[in-house]
Amino acid sequence: MTTIETRPAAAPVPPPPSPRRGIGEFLRDxxxxxxxxxxxxxALGLIVLLFQIWTGGILLRPLNxxxxxxxxxxxxxxxxxxxxxxxxxxxxxSVGSVAAxxxxxxxxxxxxxxxxxxxxxxxxxxxxxAVGAWQxxxxxxxxxxxxxxxxxxxxxxxxxxxxxxxxQSIAPFPTGFQKISNGFLPELGYHxxxxxxxxxxxxxxxxxxxxxxxxxxxxxxxxxxxxxxxWLFAAKCVGIAAFIAVMTLLLASYxxxxxxxxxxxxxxxxxxxxxxxxxxxxxxxxxxxxxxxxQLSGVKNQRVVFLxxxxxxxxxxxxxxxxxxxxxxxxxxxxxxxxxxxxAAAFIGGASASGGVGTVLGAIIGGxxxxxxxxxxSLLGIGTDVQQVIKGLVLxxxxxxxIYNKKKVGS
Amino acid sequence: MSKPILExxxxxxxxxxxxxxxxxxxxxxxxxxxxxxxxxxxxKSTLMKVLSGVHPHGSYEGExxxxxxxxxxxxxxxxxxxxxxxxxxxxxxxxxxxxxxNIFLGNEHASGGVINWNETITHATALLARVGLxxxxxxxxxxxxxxxxxxxxxxxxxxxxxxxxxxxEPTAALNDEDSGKLLDLILGLKSHGVTSIIISHxxxxxxxxxxxxxxxxxxxxxxxxxxxxxxxxxxxxIRGMVGRDLEHRFPDRTPDIGEVVFAIEDWTVHHPIDQHRxxxxxxxINVRRGEIVGLAGLMGAGRTELAMSVFGRSYGRGISGKxxxxxxxxxxxxxxxxxxxxIAYATEDRKHYGLNLLENITRNISLAALGKVSRRFLVNxxxxxxxAERFRKSMSIKTPSVREGVGKLSGGxxxxxxxxxxxxxxxxxxxxxEPTRGIDVGAKYEIYTVINSLAAQGKAIVVISSELPxxxxxxxxxxxxxxxxxxGEVPRGDATQETLMRYMMKSGD
Numbered sequence: 001m002t003t004i005e006t007r008p009a010a011a012p013v014p015p016p017p018s019p020r021r022g023i024g025e026f027l028r029d030x031x032x033x034x035x036x037x038x039x040x041x042x043a044l045g046l047i048v049l050l051f052q053i054w055t056g057g058i059l060l061r062p063l064n065x066x067x068x069x070x071x072x073x074x075x076x077x078x079x080x081x082x083x084x085x086x087x088x089x090x091x092x093x094s095v096g097s098v099a100a101x102x103x104x105x106x107x108x109x110x111x112x113x114x115x116x117x118x119x120x121x122x123x124x125x126x127x128x129x130a131v132g133a134w135q136x137x138x139x140x141x142x143x144x145x146x147x148x149x150x151x152x153x154x155x156x157x158x159x160x161x162x163x164x165x166x167x168q169s170i171a172p173f174p175t176g177f178q179k180i181s182n183g184f185l186p187e188l189g190y191h192x193x194x195x196x197x198x199x200x201x202x203x204x205x206x207x208x209x210x211x212x213x214x215x216x217x218x219x220x221x222x223x224x225x226x227x228x229x230x231w232l233f234a235a236k237c238v239g240i241a242a243f244i245a246v247m248t249l250l251l252a253s254y255x256x257x258x259x260x261x262x263x264x265x266x267x268x269x270x271x272x273x274x275x276x277x278x279x280x281x282x283x284x285x286x287x288x289x290x291x292x293x294x295q296l297s298g299v300k301n302q303r304v305v306f307l308x309x310x311x312x313x314x315x316x317x318x319x320x321x322x323x324x325x326x327x328x329x330x331x332x333x334x335x336x337x338x339x340x341x342x343x344a345a346a347f348i349g350g351a352s353a354s355g356g357v358g359t360v361l362g363a364i365i366g367g368x369x370x371x372x373x374x375x376x377x378s379l380l381g382i383g384t385d386v387q388q389v390i391k392g393l394v395l396x397x398x399x400x401x402x403i404y405n406k407k408k409v410g411s
Numbered sequence: 412m413s414k415p416i417l418e419x420x421x422x423x424x425x426x427x428x429x430x431x432x433x434x435x436x437x438x439x440x441x442x443x444x445x446x447x448x449x450x451x452x453x454x455k456s457t458l459m460k461v462l463s464g465v466h467p468h469g470s471y472e473g474e475x476x477x478x479x480x481x482x483x484x485x486x487x488x489x490x491x492x493x494x495x496x497x498x499x500x501x502x503x504x505x506x507x508x509x510x511x512x513n514i515f516l517g518n519e520h521a522s523g524g525v526i527n528w529n530e531t532i533t534h535a536t537a538l539l540a541r542v543g544l545x546x547x548x549x550x551x552x553x554x555x556x557x558x559x560x561x562x563x564x565x566x567x568x569x570x571x572x573x574x575x576x577x578x579x580e581p582t583a584a585l586n587d588e589d590s591g592k593l594l595d596l597i598l599g600l601k602s603h604g605v606t607s608i609i610i611s612h613x614x615x616x617x618x619x620x621x622x623x624x625x626x627x628x629x630x631x632x633x634x635x636x637x638x639x640x641x642x643x644x645x646x647x648x649i650r651g652m653v654g655r656d657l658e659h660r661f662p663d664r665t666p667d668i669g670e671v672v673f674a675i676e677d678w679t680v681h682h683p684i685d686q687h688r689x690x691x692x693x694x695x696i697n698v699r700r701g702e703i704v705g706l707a708g709l710m711g712a713g714r715t716e717l718a719m720s721v722f723g724r725s726y727g728r729g730i731s732g733k734x735x736x737x738x739x740x741x742x743x744x745x746x747x748x749x750x751x752x753x754i755a756y757a758t759e760d761r762k763h764y765g766l767n768l769l770e771n772i773t774r775n776i777s778l779a780a781l782g783k784v785s786r787r788f789l790v791n792x793x794x795x796x797x798x799a800e801r802f803r804k805s806m807s808i809k810t811p812s813v814r815e816g817v818g819k820l821s822g823g824x825x826x827x828x829x830x831x832x833x834x835x836x837x838x839x840x841x842x843x844x845e846p847t848r849g850i851d852v853g854a855k856y857e858i859y860t861v862i863n864s865l866a867a868q869g870k871a872i873v874v875i876s877s878e879l880p881x882x883x884x885x886x887x888x889x890x891x892x893x894x895x896x897x898x899g900e901v902p903r904g905d906a907t908q909e910t911l912m913r914y915m916m917k918s919g920d
Contacts, residue, residue, distance in 0.1 A: 223793040279781050279788045286778055289767035296725055296756065296764055297779040297832070298747040356769040 039401075040349060040365045047369060051376030058379055059372070062254035065247075070181065070326065072371035073260040074099065074319040074335075076364055078342035079349070080271050081315035083363035086346050087275075088308050089288040089355025090139065090146035094153030096338035098131050098313060099320030100331075101157040106321055107170035107330025110177060117177040125317050131157065132313020133306070140305035154339070162332045171329035181325035183259040194249065195256035202248025205265070206241050213237055260322055267315075272360045284308060289356030344391070345370055348398040369394065414479060416441040416606050417575060422461055422473035424454075426849075431457045432471070432630045439575070439623075444597060444607045446617040448648055449627035450877065455610045456500070458627070459577050463497040464490040477575070494574030498564045500583060504552045511535035511548035514567045538566040542596055558589030565596065576600065577608045582616060583711055594620050612709045614645040614916055626651035645916075646909075653879060653908035661884035662856065664863040668887065669700030671738075672871045673754070673840040678732035680713075680720040680895075686728055690716045692895040694732075698840065698871040703862065705886035706875045707911050713895040714875045715759055718842045722756035723749040736840070750779060755838035757829050759845035759875070761822075765829045768818040772810060773799035775817050775828050780836040802831035806861065823854025830861060841865060842873045847881065859885060879908045891915050 051059045058064055078095050085092045102124045109120040131153070138149045172178075185197045217233060228236075251257050275281035283304045286294040295301050319338070324330050349366030351358030370391060377387045417439040424432040432454045439445045447455050460466045462475065464484030475482045477493055484490040487497070504513045511531050520530045535548035544562040552560060561581060568576055578597070582590040590613075597607055598620055611617055617624060623637040626648065633651050636643050674697035682688040691713045698704045708714045719726035721734060723746030733740050736752055743749040749756075758764040766775050777784055777795045784795040799813035806827040810820060817828055826846065833841060846862065847855040862885065866872050876882050882889050889906050891899040891914035899914030 219793050223797055225793075225796060277789050277792065279785055279790060282774065282778075282781060282790055285770065285774075286767055289769040290763070292764045293758075293767055294778070296722070296746060296758060298723075298750040299778070300745075300747060352769075356767065 040362060040369070040398075043398075044365055044369050044372070047372050047376070051372060051379070055376060055379045059376055060250065062250050064375065064379075065250045066254050066258060068368075068371055068375050069261050069264075070258055071375065072367060073181070073258075073264055074323045074326075075338060075341045075345060075371065076264055076367045077267060077315055077319040077322065078338055079345035079363040079367040080267055080360055081312040082339075082342040083346040083349065083351050083358045083360060084271070084275065084284060084308050085146075085312050086343070086351045086353070087288045087355060087358045088284050088305055089291065090305065090308070091343065092135075092146065092150045092153075092309070092312050092316075093339050094131075094135065094150040094157060095312065095316040095319070095342060096335040096340075097154045097157035097161065098128065098316040099323060099335035099338055100161040100333070101131070101164070102128055102317035102320030103324030103334050104161045104164045104170070104330040104332070106177075106324055107173070108164055110173055111170050111330075117174045121177070121180075121321060124321055125314055128313040128315075128317020128320075129310050130313070131317070132310040135313070136306040136309030139309060140302040146309075158336075161334075165330060165332050167332055169329045169331040173325060173328055178325050178328055179259055180263075181260055181322050184256040185259065185262070187256065194252035195254075196252075198248060198252035198256040201257055201262075202244060202252070205248075206244045209240050209244065210237055213240070263318075263322075268360060268364060275360055280304065280307065285356055287355075341370060342367075344395045348395055350402065352402075353399075366398075414441075415439060415476075416478055417462075418476040419458070419462065420474045420476070422458065422471055422475075424457055424461055424466060424471040430630055432461070435473075435627065435630065435632045437625055437632065438635070439606060439608060441606055442601060442604055443622040444601055444609060444620050446621035446624045447608060447610045447627060448614070448617065448624055448652055450652055450879065453627040453652070454630040455627055456579055457630075459497055459579060459608070459610065462490070463487055463495055463577060465497075491571050494572055495577070496568040496571050496573045496575070497577040498561075498568060498579065498581060500580045502557075502560055502564055504560055504563060506553035507551060509549045509551055510539070510546060510555070510563050510566075513552050513563055514538060514548075514570050516567075518571060534570070535566070538569055541569060542566045543592070556589075558585050558592070561585065561589070561593060562596070565593075565600075569600075573605060575606045575608065577610075579610045580612065580710075581609065582611065582613060590616065612916070614648055617648070618642055618645060624648060628652060649909055649912045649916075653912055660856070660880070662860045662863055664866070666701060666703075666887050667867065667869075668702045669869065671697045672700050672736065673698050674733075674735040675717075675721055676733040676735060678717065678721065678734075679730070680716055680727035681729035683726065683728050690727060690895050691720065694892065694895075694897045696873075696890050696897070698873055700871055701866050701869050702888065703866050703872045703874060703886045705882035705889035706873060706892060707879065707882055707889055707915055708892035709915050710877075711894070712892040712915065714892055715844055716895075717892070718756055718844055718873070718875060721749075722746060722754060722842065725756075750836060750838070753837075753839035754842070755779070755833040755836055755840070756842045757833050757844060757846065759848060761825055761829050766817050766825060768816070771816050772803070772808065772813045772820075772828055776802055776813075776831045776835055779832050783835070783837075798835060799831075802827075802835065806831055807857065821850075821854075823850035823857075826850055826854070826858060827861075830858065834861075834865065838870070840871045840873070842875070844875045845877065846874060847876070847878070855881075879911055882906075882911070883908065891917075893917050 048059065078099070082092060082095065105127055106120050106124050109115040109123060110117055135149050135153050138144045139146045185195070185201065187195060187197065189196045213236070251261070275284065283294065283299045286297070286299050287301050287304050291301055320335060323334055327334065345367035346358060346363045347353065347366065348369055349358070349362030349364070351362065373391060373394065374387065377390065415438045417437070419435065419437040422432050422435045423430070435454065435458055437458065447458070449455050457466070461471050464486050467485045468483035477495065482493065505516065508516070514535050515531055520527045520534065532548055539546060539548060542562045542565050544559055544566065546555060546559065552563060581593055585593065594616060597609065601607065609617070609621070621638060623635060624643065625635045626633040628651070636647070674695070676695045678691055678694045679689060680691040682690050694717060696704070706714045706717070716726050720730050721743065723743055724730055725746060734743050735741070741752050743752060743754065762768065767778070773796050776799050781790060784791050784798060796813060802808065803810065803813050808820070808824050808827045808831070810824065817825055820828065830846070843862065847858055862872060862874070874882065874885055883906055887903050889901050889911060890897060891901070891911055893915055898917040901910060
């Protein structure tokens with residue numbers, strides 16, 4: 001504690017001068033404040049590297065990279081919604097059943113009633129929103145714990161799925177619909193070694209990402225903040241560009257960007273933006289971080305939670321459609337266990353079980369960690385029994401590491 | 412005089428940044444009822460927590476002698492083993508267990524982990540008879556009233572072969588009849604040789620049953636009065652509790668007071684769970700432009716409840732009354748409506764109700780007025796950081812960066828963040844609930860300066876405080892509340908700690 005002043009001379013203390021910090025100190029600060037995020041990226045890199053070696057280079061073959069994306073797309077879509085639910089301090093156990101319900105509805109509409117697939121798709125998303133609104137109502141306005149409401153939802157929508165399908169799979173879907181999951185960006189122009197539109201898309205994404213980074217830095221400077229040192233900024237930009245370029249080349253040397261990857265990129269950008277820059281995103285963090293404090297600051301807690309569940313419903317429905325398109329059937333048991341994978345992805349990606357902490361990027365990385373583990377272990381011929389054990393331990397280790405870290409900082 | 416049963420010598424207990432007890436002495440004679448008096452925050456509860464081992468040996472300085480032997484309690488269990496039992500302000504009963512189960516919780520009649528129910532019930536029945544509670548020991552605690560629950564607590568204490576019973580505000584939640592019964596019971600226990608220490612704000616109760624009274628103020632022992640021949644008057648106790656040097660603790664200010672901007676009329680609030688209990692009862696107050704108005708009251712007087720119920724009905728049920736701003740009645744059914752009408756409420760409990768400790772300073776400051784740094788629902792985080800930086804300078808929040816988490820700040824700096832948040836919302840009326848609780852004297856001075864400058868800008872300010880000197884040093888006018896009712900209104904010139912204390916202790920009837 002500072003010395004106690006009892007005389008009326010407590011003039012405002014001048015703000016501590018911001019000293020020119022050394023590079024080492026800067027790095028340490030940055031790593032400390034973003035330990036989780038950087039840690040996850042490094043961990044993902046390590047896992048990829050290990051499996052690349054163990055599988056003798058199969059992991060990063062263009063075909064396999066495409067596979068990893070297509071196999072995990074629905075989990076990643078769910079993880080985006082789930083991390084937002086978790087940030088607000090809730091949980092959603094029903095997403096697997098809701099996804100199945102959505103796939104089944106799509107199958108009934110398209111196969112049995114010949115509804116054009118774009119119409120059916122939109123209808124299913126609307127139904128997803130309605131399901132989310134139903135659950136959100138009980139959670140936000142009635143005050144039933146989300147664990148209970150969504151546990152009920154898990155049963156209700158699984159049952160509804162089985163009823164809709166009379167216990168049988170319905171197939172096949174129109175080709176247009178299948179493309180959502182199995183399709184690629186169509187080839188254009190002259191034949192080169194690579195898939196042309198993919199290269200163009202890659203270039204656009206690189207330009208966009210770098211442009212955003214540079215604009216951010218300029219604005220920071222214009223507001224007079226410390227910016228990261230130039231060399232570090234350059235390194236970051238090179239890293240981002242290199243990562244996207246490698247992914248682009250990998251995908252372009254096979255059949256190009258899968259349609260579902262484009263959906264994922266759009267979702268990622270949109271939700272990262274919402275959570276970072278919008279009032280609603282900010283309010284979600286506030287509600288999860290300290291609900292009464294948010295309420296007393298004028299945040300409409302109930303509405304925030306309600307909207308977050310509506311959104312989860314829409315994303316669960318979308319995930320269900322992607323999965324159905326991939327299977328090319330609406331099946332009664334689709335999506336079982338998805339909720340657990342999505343929740344695990346969010347937690348591995350740094351979300352806090354008590355709410356208020358987490359990022360969309362983290363959830364995506366967490367989902368990819370699980371996806372690469374799945375894929376790599378399958379390539380190595382490891383049985384699903386062992387796979388589950390390992391995934392469970394990874395979840396435990398990631399969250400354990402988090403708690404350990406927090407305790408160290410707290411003490 | 413016989414040998415004391417309890418002697419606490421020069422107890423000093425420090426919390427981070429605050430000295431809660433300094434060199435406190437307490438001597439209790441066997442078989443007496445010893446009352447401890449003092450304002451909120453005087454250190455009464457802390458002293459009892461030291462005694463009962465809630466604050467274990469080693470976390471404080473000083474010595475405790477019980478029945479002549481030095482004691483080093485490391486937890487409640489070890490003090491209970493010696494026969495010291497504390498009954499806390501908030502009852503520690505499990506509502507869905509039976510009376511008998513509660514009495515023997517943690518102390519079960521069991522062999523090898525299997526409970527002997529017959530013995531439990533028999534013993535419980537005997538204990539209930541001793542405290543005069545005619546209830547079936549198998550009744551759930553949730554199904555009996557608060558007064559009876561208090562008796563169950565005492566039965567629980569008796570089951571532990573209590574020698575020294577500590578009661579922290581035992582009658583705070585009871586009505587007069589139940590209080591009377593409880594006091595009789597304590598007197599009855601005394602005749603059976605049980606020594607009691609009682610903490611109470613209700614001076615009439617203390618003068619009725621206490622054999623000696625120790626007065627604490629600002630964490631120090633002021634005096635111990637013993638009731639020899641003539642009874643001690645309530646005035647005498649009050650004089651010991653208050654009376655303090657007010658020099659130089661408050662910045663100078665020349666008030667410039669305008670018209671009434673904000674008024675609450677005939678405001679009544681019921682308890683959110685116990686819906687028949689009026690927590691605030693027909694209170695009318697007002698505050699003028701540029702004026703600082705104080706709300707004085709003891710714990711449970713209804714000050715925070717009044718403020719929070721006005722601030723978008725954040726507390727209570729069955730709320731009635733009018734809120735008038737600038738001469739017009741306004742609707743404040745939600746917090747956002749209240750903020751929209753230019754009302755702000757800075758909570759007394761910044762950790763639970765004021766701040767998001769997971770977030771940084773910037774985001775905490777902007778939360779109540781995000782609209783001011785956003786356009787079309789998009790937050791401009793650069794603009795936001797500029798605002799935070801401005802407050803860091805003007806409020807002198809001591810932090811290396813506004814991107815630092817608020818959890819890492821000291822209490823005083825956290826309080827400055829809370830104030831910044833509400834100043835940024837630019838309200839006309841600011842209700843500040845215990846604005847200097849738990850922060851050191853230097854930071855208090857800075858916060859007083861901020862409050863004064865807000866008043867000078869023409870804002871109407873209501874300060875709720877348990878520290879009477881703070882109210883006297885800061886406010887132009889002070890309202891006193893007691894048991895949910897307005898019991899007095901005193902302008903600055905006429906206010907003394909004694910007059911305020913008298914109003915604050917005035918019984919509702």
